[in-house]
Amino acid sequence: MTEAALSRADLPMYLNRLELHFDSSTSLVASDAVSVHxxxxxLTALCRHPELDYCEDLEGSLAAAELIVxxxxxxxFRETDPxxxxxxxxxQVLVDLRNLIDADAWxxxxxxxxxxxRPAQE
Incomplete structure (x- = not known):
């Protein structure tokens, strides 16, 4: 199945978690956590966004994640085993804003x- 490609105009929707799982009833609330690796x-990110949780390793940042960006x-990141x-x-949902990963392998x-x-494929 092919859907419309993810475009720059779609980024606010994804990054604000208004429709991250393609469900408009989902929204970012105070209890949601963002983990960064x-x-x-x-160090630079921590200075700019101290409200986020930072992890030393990729695996730690993914604990119970609903979405990876x-x-x-x-x-x-490219060499990571899905x-x-x-x-x-x-x-198991990944949004690749850099077209870095091998989408077919994932x-x-x-x-x-x-x-x-790029067009969405299932």
Missing amino acids: DPHAV VATEWPH KALAPLVTD RMAGWTVRQLG
């Missing part, structure tokens, strides 16, 4: 993948 930029191009991450998350591992500017 970046192997090189945590890849927003940087570090090889660390099968190894699956047991760590609540929902889909074969059972993930729903959306990539910026």
